[in-house]
Every structure is written in structure tokens, then in C-alpha cells.
Amino acid sequence: MKFFRTIGGRLGLAYAGFSLATLALLVAYFYVRLGRASDYQADRFLDDEYSEMEHMLLEGGDDLDAELVLVARFHREVQLFVVVRDMAGTVLQHTENVQAGDFPLSEAARALPAGASIRREDGFVGPVPVRMRIRHLVLPDGTSRLLQVAISRSGSLNARERYLAQAGAAAVPFLALALVGGYVVARRAIRPIDSIAAAAARIQGTNLSERIPLRGSGDELDQLAAVLNRTFEQLEESFRRIRDFSGSASHQLRTPLTVIRGEAELLLKEGIDDRYAARVATIVDEAARLARIVEQLLFLARVDAEKVDVGTESVDLAGIVAQGLRRLEPCVATKKLRVEERREAEPRVRGSEALLATAVQNLLDNAARFSPDDGRILIRYGRRGDRVTLEIEDDGEGIRPEHRGQVMERFFRVDVRKGDGAGLGLAVANEIALLHHGTLSVEDPREGLGAHLRLELPGA
Structure with missing residues (x-):
């Protein structure tokens, strides 16, 4: 895209990328903090409930089953699960929200020695993700039991997912604002560069006395x-x-x-x-x-030196071309060239006849010099609005597209081995066209493969 080829676009994109990376780091930081806070609260709650269940089991109260029912119902929102097993892993007691086959028992838990515990173990009770605590208890009568107390992690995990979803939704407008803001800031920062570039572009060979204004900032x-x-x-x-x-x-x-x-x-x-x-x-x-x-x-x-006087007399381009062709008669005869003229409008312009004769002669010389033997020179007179056009086309090798912007420069020659010119003819013709508020351009050939030059001047 053209937008990202500009310095402002690239700086805006870099600013947006940096902002997005910063946002991603902040989101990750708070995601970790949220997870740790949730886990900390869950662990504290789990420890409290475990201590209560352990106390009840060691006391050997007859109302343990009823208490487990109340625990499951009271903690329905946080989903607390309690299971008591013998050392063979058989479920002896459990809260009503647990099916015997839903609560897993790891090999590490089975191998716990008396009094040992696993303080934190993540797993599943059915489809519910949980964090559990397991301990090998020895009851007053000497029997061993495995007490498993688990709390659901669904709420904590769902909260994290909602946080990520909200952060992702906020990232889109944030990125757009960062991109626009970065572009605006970058454009303001490089605006002086645009001014310098514009001033430098205005300075050419004819006005080298102009200078780039300084802002006085010293930067x-x-x-x-x-x-x-x-x-x-x-x-x-x-x-x-x-x-x-x-x-x-x-x-x-x-x-x-x-x-x-x-x-x-x-x-x-x-x-x-x-x-x-x-x-x-x-x-x-x-x-x-x-x-x-x-x-x-x-x-x-x-x-x-700006010492050329351009007149305002009415000049007949066709008459000037006729004079130029008479001077070319020896070359035309030697190379057996065919000259065709097509007049679509009256070719009268205002200016200096002498200067225009020089420009036209240079164009005709160029066409005759580079035309092959038995070639053709086509001359057209036309009109575009209030401007008269003179087009000269030959059958030579033509001017390559990569050279079209240079052929009007002084001393430029496409191939120094061909022709005896000094590379000044088209440069002089171009200067004469500019002096008459006209243009000289290289066009695509309409017929054949040669050069196609168009001189456009204000009509009389």
C-alpha cells in the first residue's frame, strides 16, 4: 500500500506495533495477576473447608453424611466436592454432587503414607476442572482414610477467558487509534522535512539562488x-x-x-x-x-542568463517546416526518405519565428539523422483546445521509455557511437518551447517503431 511507503505511514505502523506490544504485555501481566489472585482465593477457601472436613472426620461424628449434604448445597455456587475413601480407593462417603466414578484418585494419592498429604493437585470431577487437597488420615480407631476435598476452578477459568475476550475486543479500536495517532504524530514530526523537500524541489538550474528557509530551532x-x-x-x-x-x-x-x-x-x-x-x-x-x-x-x-527575447508575431509552423525540409533535401535524397504531411488544423502560433525555426529544424534534423534508408518522416499539424501541436515521427530505432526523461537534457546521447550530434538539439528545442510557454514531449509512436516528438505551443 502506498500509505505504508511513506515515512509517516511507517512511523505510524511502528508506533501502533509498539503500542500493541505494550498492550499485550499489560494484558499478559494482569492475566497472570488475575490468575494468581483467583488461585490464592481458591486455595484459602479450599484450606478452610479441608480443615473443617478433616476435623469432622477425625471427630467421627455420626452426622458426617448429613454435613456433607449441607456442604454440597451450601457451596453450590462454588461447587465444593468432598469424598472419603478407604485405602483401597473405595468411596465411603461423598457430597451429593459427586458420582463415585467422577472423582479421580491418582497413583500418588494411593501411595500416600499415614499423615502425608498432597496440598495442591489439579484435575477434573467429571467435566468440571477442580483443585483438590488429599490427605491420608488415621482415625482414632486406627483405620486409615483418604480425604479428598476439591473446589471447582470453572469460575476462575471463565473469568480469565472473559478477560482475554474483552482485552481482544478492546485491542481492535486501540490498534486503530494507535495507528491514527502514530501517523498524526509522525506527520507533525516530519512536516519540516516535507517543507525542506518542497523547497529543494523548487531549486533548479535556473534558480539556484533560492535557499531553504531555516526555522531557527537549531535542531x-x-x-x-x-x-x-x-x-x-x-x-x-x-x-x-x-x-x-x-x-x-x-x-x-x-x-x-x-x-x-x-x-x-x-x-x-x-x-x-x-x-x-x-x-x-x-x-x-x-x-x-x-x-x-x-x-x-x-x-x-x-x-x-535570461537574455532571450521572445516576440509575439504570428508564425506559420507549416512555412517553417517547409524551410526546414528544403535544408534537408540533400539528406532526404541520399537516404531516399519519404516525407508525409498531414494537416488537421491551421498551424499558426505566436512567438519568435527565428527561434521556432531553430526548434523545428532541430526536430527535423533528428528525424532525418536516425531514420533508416528508404524510411519515412511523418509530420502532423493538429490542435488541442487553444494550443497548436506539431508532431514529427520517424522510422528509426525510437527512444526507449527509460531514456525519455533524459533526451531533453543537455549533451545527453543515447548511444555516442551513433550519429554526429552533440546532444544539444533536443535540449535547445525544449528550451525554445518553454520560452514560448509550450512543451516538447516524447510520445509513444502511433505508426511504426521510431521516435515520436510532439511540440505544443499556444495558438495565434
């Missing part, structure tokens, strides 16, 4: 918040240095790359030896690729 939770704040300070400084380095390096690389590319293109135009033409062409292509990476890094640096 362990305040110490934890202080440690996290120091960690965020270090992260903020590290991010600042990385942003500064990325921006500075990109600016420094832009001019040399432009010069290298320009000089190489000039060599190709002027004509050079065929032995070097292919190599110079490679230099041009690689310089262009590095220039794109530099531009993407510069853009991300401006995003981090």
Missing part, C-alpha cells in the same frame, strides 16, 4: 537545511562558472570557425588539386557542424 532539521543550502551555494557557483565558460568559449570559437569555413570554401571555389578537394570539403562540413554547436551553446548561455 537536526535546521542543520540538514543548512547543509543543503551550502550545497546549493556550491552548485550555483559551479553553474555560474560553467555558464561563463560556455559563453566565453563559444564567443571565442565563433570567429575562428567562421574564418576556417570561409577560407576552405574559398579554396573550393578557386579550384584546387582533386587530391585535396575532398579533404577541404570535409573541413567545410566539420566547421559548419562546429559552428552549429557553438550557436547552440551561445543560445543556451543566453537562456541561462
Whole structure:
């Protein structure tokens, strides 16, 4: 259950378990005390009645039988049983509530020497549990008798059973109250942790200057918040240095790359030896690729510095896609790709045409790069309420579910051995979508097994 996966739930369960164990110990303690008290009272009563019966038997009164009748009737509620036997075990006299065969005689009792006794022996008189006392008496005339006096333990045992039943019935609401009470107490105790977690979750790469507020109590939770704040300070400084380095390096690389590319293109135009033409062409292509990476890094640096201006002009996504496809014509022709467009709504949005063109171009480049030869790129325009959707689906290997949460991260590449990208294309497209109050998401493919990306933006 989800409830018991939370700290509050587990602490509540532990509290309830501890309370239940405490209750069980208390119940056991009072059960033992109740049993001892009942046995003590029964033993005292048994001793008193035994002494009286022994006295009457030794006196040899003629009215012993009548006395036994009165004893049985007078003590009907507590069920007192009396039996007098000879040493052979034959019942000579007994109270009227005893049948001769119901009262057992143990071998230890038969072997008692004269004057010896068994002070406590538990047994049964018929179905009735009893505690008895037995003694070998020698009467004044020299004859031996076994005197058995027993008292029923039914009342004591029934009282214990009722006690356990009542304790068990009380344990259910007690356990429920302990569980709820433990959860409430635990939630109050860990509420500051929830506040710390919520504050930490709000702190991301774009707002590392935010800090977790301290309560001023100086307890362990305040110490934890202080440690996290120091960690965020270090992260903020590290991010600042990385942003500064990325921006500075990109600016420094832009001019040399432009010069290298320009000089190489000039060599190709002027004509050079065929032995070097292919190599110079490679230099041009690689310089262009590095220039794109530099531009993407510069853009991300401006995003981090919040220096990107998003316009509010009306932009036709279909026109932007058409421009992007024209740039991809060499790749499409080389890989013999089929491009299909399906328009379900007018794809007009508001924003910066230049930024949206960059985002769309990155999505198209991604689809073309990972599509196999003779594959297909499917482009859909749709609408969801007041938002316009652009979906691009290819026939490549697709994006595994475990990677979908990472493909928007900077420099993330599923397989560095495949493709020539730097892992920035989708990150840049995602930042552009966020700047336009939109989203870029990875969806399950509708047709085929490739990647399915959906760009959703507010409609114009």
C-alpha cells in the first residue's frame, strides 16, 4: 500500500506495533495477576473447608453424611466436592454432587503414607476442572482414610477467558487509534522535512539562488537545511562558472570557425588539386557542424542568463517546416526518405519565428539523422483546445521509455557511437518551447517503431 511507503505511514505502523506490544504485555501481566489472585482465593477457601472436613472426620461424628449434604448445597455456587475413601480407593462417603466414578484418585494419592498429604493437585470431577487437597488420615480407631476435598476452578477459568475476550475486543479500536495517532504524530514530526523537500524541489538550474528557509530551532532539521543550502551555494557557483565558460568559449570559437569555413570554401571555389578537394570539403562540413554547436551553446548561455527575447508575431509552423525540409533535401535524397504531411488544423502560433525555426529544424534534423534508408518522416499539424501541436515521427530505432526523461537534457546521447550530434538539439528545442510557454514531449509512436516528438505551443 502506498500509505505504508511513506515515512509517516511507517512511523505510524511502528508506533501502533509498539503500542500493541505494550498492550499485550499489560494484558499478559494482569492475566497472570488475575490468575494468581483467583488461585490464592481458591486455595484459602479450599484450606478452610479441608480443615473443617478433616476435623469432622477425625471427630467421627455420626452426622458426617448429613454435613456433607449441607456442604454440597451450601457451596453450590462454588461447587465444593468432598469424598472419603478407604485405602483401597473405595468411596465411603461423598457430597451429593459427586458420582463415585467422577472423582479421580491418582497413583500418588494411593501411595500416600499415614499423615502425608498432597496440598495442591489439579484435575477434573467429571467435566468440571477442580483443585483438590488429599490427605491420608488415621482415625482414632486406627483405620486409615483418604480425604479428598476439591473446589471447582470453572469460575476462575471463565473469568480469565472473559478477560482475554474483552482485552481482544478492546485491542481492535486501540490498534486503530494507535495507528491514527502514530501517523498524526509522525506527520507533525516530519512536516519540516516535507517543507525542506518542497523547497529543494523548487531549486533548479535556473534558480539556484533560492535557499531553504531555516526555522531557527537549531535542531537536526535546521542543520540538514543548512547543509543543503551550502550545497546549493556550491552548485550555483559551479553553474555560474560553467555558464561563463560556455559563453566565453563559444564567443571565442565563433570567429575562428567562421574564418576556417570561409577560407576552405574559398579554396573550393578557386579550384584546387582533386587530391585535396575532398579533404577541404570535409573541413567545410566539420566547421559548419562546429559552428552549429557553438550557436547552440551561445543560445543556451543566453537562456541561462535570461537574455532571450521572445516576440509575439504570428508564425506559420507549416512555412517553417517547409524551410526546414528544403535544408534537408540533400539528406532526404541520399537516404531516399519519404516525407508525409498531414494537416488537421491551421498551424499558426505566436512567438519568435527565428527561434521556432531553430526548434523545428532541430526536430527535423533528428528525424532525418536516425531514420533508416528508404524510411519515412511523418509530420502532423493538429490542435488541442487553444494550443497548436506539431508532431514529427520517424522510422528509426525510437527512444526507449527509460531514456525519455533524459533526451531533453543537455549533451545527453543515447548511444555516442551513433550519429554526429552533440546532444544539444533536443535540449535547445525544449528550451525554445518553454520560452514560448509550450512543451516538447516524447510520445509513444502511433505508426511504426521510431521516435515520436510532439511540440505544443499556444495558438495565434
